[in-house]
Amino acid sequence: MYSNFQHFLQTELDNIKAAGTFKEERIIVAPQQAEIKLADGSKVLNFCMNNYLGLSNSEELKNAAKEAMDTHGFGMSSVRFICGTQDLHKELEKKIAHFFGTEDTILYAAAFDANGGVFEPLMGPEDAIISDSLNHASIIDGVRLCKAQRYRYKNADMVDLEKQLKLSQAQRFRLIVTDGVFSMDGNVAPMDKILELANKYDAMIMVDESHSAGVVGTTGRGVTELFDMKSKVEIITGTLGKAFGGAIGGFTTGKKEIIAMLRQRSRPYLFSNSIPPMVAAAGIRMFDMVDKTNTLQDKLHANTDYFMNKMKSVGFDIKPTKSAICAVMLYDAKLAQDFAANLLKEGIYVIGFSFPVVPNGQARIRVQLSAAHETKHLDKCIAAFTKVGKEMDVIK
């Protein structure tokens, strides 16, 4: 029985390789941080991690995790509503709500689960979900699991969003869904205009702050801070796996009735394990840290400005952004792959992205800045880009 299927899979895998889109894992033999050691012993500077606040190897978070391991054990062996809720889980939910200025929060094992479990309990066939075309895969999957009518608008295109809102007026409830920051261009969703349209066409708003929380806005509260619209969106989803320590975990935070309904009906919450106590405890410590001081957020913003300005001044074509994602546009797929390979030889680890991850002819290298980077790291990265850019005739 298996031999036919095996042959089929092998052919498909060979096709992926032939198309040049086969994903390999690069093995890191050190903690996640600015300077990492690879399995071959080489040391490189890491510019492709989502470790925006530099907390993935934080002593303070590691200590909080170790302490919680002693006081609260290793694992929960339960979903939340049976025997998987400790004081730590409730406290973390409160901290997240406090951070975003929302009413209540529900934790998940990942943001993928938060998005997977948010639509189906809330929206039915009488309702409409109006989703940005570049939203994260987990939003797309979550919408698929839900019976609501689906509308899609072109990325951050407010003319198209208005058109879809008009088309959806017959439905009972409307929910506009967008990423706060889109991961490929690093562009920020135009939340002010989305809010205007939501008010005009009687729609609610959900924003996924996975790439924007901790990053965007003066104190890192995300796009609702940047656009000064706290408590004006009904639903925020986010991850603990990026800026907020990088371990694991996701959340939905927002209006209390919405969160209450998710606790009753959201399948990834009802049927999947609680996050481990050490992750909850480190999360609590993390929110205390970013509440008390703005040092990390300030450093990230300073690093981002420094890097973007220098890269523009040496002649690179950079997508404008308020996030910590810097898309260095090269347009050609092979050029982007070779450019990234040459940068690795210079000790800079970045990823080249091309079709189908980004539109055809829009190949680029994505650089992700972090509060973990020091100026010397940024300078080394810019020098390597400049050297390779000149060698490959990208800049003069």
Ligand SMILES: *Cc1c(COP(=O)(O)O)cnc(C)c1O
């Ligand atoms: C990373 C990401 C997720 C998934 O987060 P996990 O917690 O790793 O599952 C969801 N949405 C967006 C927009 C993301 O960038």
